[in-house]
Amino acid sequence: MDPVVTEDVDVSLERLHSVVGDAHQAMTTVIEGKDDVVRTALTVLLAGGHLLIEDVPGVGKTMLAKALARTIDCTVRRIQFTPDLLPSDITGVSVFNQDSHAFEFRAGAIFANIVVGDEINRASPKTQSALLESMEERQVTVDGRTYVLPDPFMVMATQNPFEMEGTYPLPEAQRDRFMARISMGYPAAGAELRMLDTHGSGSPLATLQPVTDAATVASLVGTVERxxxxxxxxxxxxxxxxxxxxxxxxxxxxxxxxxxxxxxxxxxxxxxxxxxxxxxxxxxxxxxxxxxxxxxxxxxxxxxxxxxxxxxxxxxxxxxxxxxxx
Incomplete structure (x- = not known):
């Protein structure tokens, strides 16, 4: 039998609405005319999942990922996936310290609350596979040692359609670890005109302020689970x-x-x-x-x-x- 929903959950839902409302409002100042896309991104965040954003270049995929990351006061890392990117660049590597005469682990870019993976399908399948363990188990294993990733942890990856030049299709196991995939689509004429006004003289990301923090997001994810x-x-x-x-x-x-x-x-x-x-x-x-x-x-x-x-x-x-x- 399912547990009875308590008043604490109702109170937490009110808090969730307040936080998500502020985040949605902040993100829509950057992403013009894409309320449904922003809402889906926030849904995946609250569900504790990972998001794949797929579309042609120039429609705001990376901007959406950066906007969500900036609305949360937490650690954010961006990985630009290229054909020469190595798995150790993502997960980290053990380096020998001459002073202590011991190996020390240097964390890779995956060690952050929100990881923005730009053009993930431009890297080789071997490098793409470096994300498999971290996305499913929230940990990284290097040289036989396991390192736990921070909480919350979310990967927001962008990719161009695989028919485009210089791309590798994501393996089925990789795609299955993304909770949802969305497409940005081209903006409506009115939204594109407003974008020319707001983005033409500078990036609105520069003035975007956090509306919540990592601890609050983690607690809201717990509310959703209940x-x-x-x-x-x-x-x-x-x-x-x-x-x-x-x-x-x-x-x-x-x-x-x-x-x-x-x-x-x-x-x-x-x-x-x-x-x-x-x-x-x-x-x-x-x-x-x-x-x-x-x-x-x-x-x-x-x-x-x-x-x-x-x-x-x-x-x-x-x-x-x-x-x-x-």
């Missing part, structure tokens, strides 16, 4: 994930990790909506951002012109929705 999720909603998540594994249009369905990420993201979405419990609507809202980058289409689906979003939407329509709580 949100009530009924057995019916959990079964709904399992049914959706299972449906992807038997679809004729998918040659690779969603993993059990995908189902876990979908549930955690749905909890964060419910918290942002001001509810202390998860509804099927929360799951449906995040189905495509959480699952679309994990599944692989069959040749039949590709020939028909259907994308992962369309296939998932069709599958969702065939899965019975549990009744809303009365």
């Amino acid at each position: 949100l009530h999720t009924s057995p019916a909603v959990r079964q709904y998540v399992v049914d959706l994930v299972t449906a992807t594994r038997s679809s004729r249009y998918l040659r690779l369905g969603a993993s059990p990790r995908a189902g876990l990420h979908l549930l955690r993201a749905a909890r964060a979405h419910a918290a942002l909506e001001g509810r202390d419990h998860v509804l099927p609507d929360d799951v449906q809202h995040l189905l495509s951002p959480v699952l679309a980058h994990r599944v692989l289409l069959t040749g039949e689906a590709e020939l028909s012109g259907a994308g992962a979003h369309e296939v998932l939407t069709s599958l969702m329509a065939g899965v019975p929705v549990p009744d809303r709580p009365r």
